[in-house]
Amino acid sequence: MTVTGIADPTTLTSLDDRPAGEIYERYLDIHAGENFLREALTFPFALERDGMTLLRHPQALYENGSVKFGADFHLGEVLHLTYGDPVRILEKTQETRPLIREFCPDALFVTSCLARQMLLGSDTPKELRSCQGLAPAIGFYAYGEFVRHGGSVLLSNMTLLTIAMREGAPDDAVRKRRLPRLETIERPAALSHMAHFIEATSHDLSLLNEKLQYQASRDSLTGLRNRGETERLLLACLNETRAIHQPLTVLLLDLDDFKHINDCYGHATGDIALRIIANTLRRLLRATDIIGRWGGDEFLIALPNTTAAIASSISKRIETEIKQPHDIGGKELLLSLSIGIASARETDSTETIFRRVDRALYLAKAIPGKGSVFQMDE
Numbered sequence: 001m002t003v004t005g006i007a008d009p010t011t012l013t014s015l016d017d018r019p020a021g022e023i024y025e026r027y028l029d030i031h032a033g034e035n036f037l038r039e040a041l042t043f044p045f046a047l048e049r050d051g052m053t054l055l056r057h058p059q060a061l062y063e064n065g066s067v068k069f070g071a072d073f074h075l076g077e078v079l080h081l082t083y084g085d086p087v088r089i090l091e092k093t094q095e096t097r098p099l100i101r102e103f104c105p106d107a108l109f110v111t112s113c114l115a116r117q118m119l120l121g122s123d124t125p126k127e128l129r130s131c132q133g134l135a136p137a138i139g140f141y142a143y144g145e146f147v148r149h150g151g152s153v154l155l156s157n158m159t160l161l162t163i164a165m166r167e168g169a170p171d172d173a174v175r176k177r178r179l180p181r182l183e184t185i186e187r188p189a190a191l192s193h194m195a196h197f198i199e200a201t202s203h204d205l206s207l208l209n210e211k212l213q214y215q216a217s218r219d220s221l222t223g224l225r226n227r228g229e230t231e232r233l234l235l236a237c238l239n240e241t242r243a244i245h246q247p248l249t250v251l252l253l254d255l256d257d258f259k260h261i262n263d264c265y266g267h268a269t270g271d272i273a274l275r276i277i278a279n280t281l282r283r284l285l286r287a288t289d290i291i292g293r294w295g296g297d298e299f300l301i302a303l304p305n306t307t308a309a310i311a312s313s314i315s316k317r318i319e320t321e322i323k324q325p326h327d328i329g330g331k332e333l334l335l336s337l338s339i340g341i342a343s344a345r346e347t348d349s350t351e352t353i354f355r356r357v358d359r360a361l362y363l364a365k366a367i368p369g370k371g372s373v374f375q376m377d378e
Contacts (some may be wrong), residue, residue, distance in 0.1 A: 001079050009072035015079065019065030023081060024058065032061040041119050044158055045069070045079040052149050055082070055158045057115045070115060070157040071144055076236065080206070083198050084119050084158070087186075093130045093160065094182055100134050100162065101179065104170035109163040110139030116158045117141055126183055131162065133179045219293040221271055222278035230292025230300055235350050237290060237302050248304055248344035249311035252357045253277070253318070255297035256336045256370045265333070272328055273335055280321050284314070300357075308343045308375055315339045315373045323371060336371035338364040343376070 001023070005014035012020035024030040030039045037059055044057040056079075060068040073079075100108070108131055117124050131137045145159045217229035225233065234250070241248040255261075255273060262270040277299060281291050290302035303311050319337050326333045340360030344353055356376050364374035 001081075003073050003075055003077045003079060006073055006075060007066055010070070011066050011068050012073060013064075013066045020067045021061045021065040024061060024067070030061075032063065036061050038118065041115055042084045044082055044084060046082045047073070047077050047079050049074075049077070049154060050150055050152045052147070052154060054154060054156045057113075057157045070113075071155045081202070083195065083202075085195050086120050086123055088195075089116075089120065090123060090126055093127050096162065097130050097134070097179060100131075100164050101175060101177070103164050103166065104172075104174040105135040105164035105166050107165045108135050108137035108139075109165065110137055110161070111145060112139070112141050112160045113145055113156075113158045114141045114143055116160060119158065127160065129180070129182060133177065135164070135174075222275055222293050224278050224281075224299070225290070225292035227292065227294055230290060230294065230302075231350055233290045233292075234300070234302050234353075237304055238344060238348055238350065238353070241304060241344060242346060246305045247307045248302065249306045249308050250342050250344065250353055250357045251301040251303070251311060251315060252294065252340045252354075252361045253299040253301070254338045254361055254365065256338055256365075258297035261333075265328075265331075269328055269333065273326075273333065276326055276335065277322060277337070280318065284318055284321060298361075300354075308341060311341050311343075312373065312375050315341060319371050319373065338367075338371065339373045340364050341373065341375040 001015040003012060003015060004017045005012070005020075007013050014020055015023065021032070024036075024040055024043070028040070028043060030036060030043075040058040040061075044055045047054055047056065054071070056069045056071050056073065058067050058069055062068070110128075110131060120127060145156045145161050147154045147156055147159075147161070217225055219226045237248060255277060258270060258273070261273055274293075274297065278291075278293070281299065281301065285291060285301065285303075288304055290300075290304075292300050294300040303314065306314075319339060322335050322337050326335065338361060340357045340363070342353055342357035342360050360374045360376045364372045367374065
């Protein structure tokens with residue numbers, strides 16, 4: 001699901017433009033009330049941020065359908081509903097023991113989310129005993145855990161953080177130390193089958209959702225992104241390039257005499273002409289470029305980390321390719337494009353940059369002849 005509405009960083013109002021609480025009420029039969037936290041704790045959301053998977057556990061469901069969580073979200077982030085299997089959690093914790101022993105720590109600092117303790121319940125001591133015999137340890141439970149990763153400080157939920165510290169070279173005697181034997185963890189057969197069912201069903205639904213989202217974001221004729229998806233990605237591109245101070249240039253392309261093609265050759269040939277342009281753009285542009293059908297015979301392209309001068313060269317190359325004769329069922333079809341170019345400014349929104357590139361296209365089409373390129377003087 002995609003985060004489409006937030007009341008504050010930790011309160012979701014909508015997912016995929018539907019009330020956020022619907023996922024718990026409709027699909028899990030978990031409703032608002034004093035038991036919501038304990039019942040919903042087993043089903044946190046997962047998201048990817050800065051190369052890490054982070055968890056968000058639900059705390060409260062409000063009457064307006066919004067849900068309060070233990071950590072923050074960003075608009076546009078993709079969430080996955082997960083299932084917390086206590087047995088698998090304990091197994092993963094035990095798998096870290098040999099890694100910690102190999103490091104030969106002098107001391108351990110452990111902190112864990114209080115929600116994790118609530119989820120594990122009586123099995124919590126089994127998790128903590130995984131640190132026994134490794135080194136003296138101290139720690140506490142908190143409402144959230146901060147993780148520094150790749151220069152970013154991230155807030156997580158339901159995480160056990162174990163920090164191993166050592167002064168000097170590792171002690172080989174520690175590596176040879178026998179660790180206390182941990183209890184055997186067995187999952188009831190019914191729970192094992194249920195967990196497998198949830199995982200398999202979630203996988204199938206995820207694939208179906210990806211397919212539906214792909215279809216909803218694509219232009220059925222050309223296979224390019226449709227206008228709504230193009231505008232969404234353009235906004236994200238504007239925000240990203242503004243944050244990292246890189247250039248962004250936008251092109252608006254218009255097929256010259258499209259009405260004449262439809263009138264003289266038929267609408268089927270007009271459709272072929274649009275597909276020729278779409279295929280040419282896919283072939284000439286980078287995978288990181290945003291290519292979309294803006295409407296009718298217009299195409300919008302966003303070129304990240306590209307100056308206007310380079311974009312002008314790319315535009316001329318596109319126009320040269322399109323001008324090559326195209327064989328349509330034994331008939332020769334000649335095409336040309338008018339192209340407007342505009343560079344993004346620090347203060348640009350999707351509306352302001354589109355107005356400038358649309359003006360540039362208008363001026364390109366006003367130039368005598370066909371296949372003109374006009375670059376706005378920034």
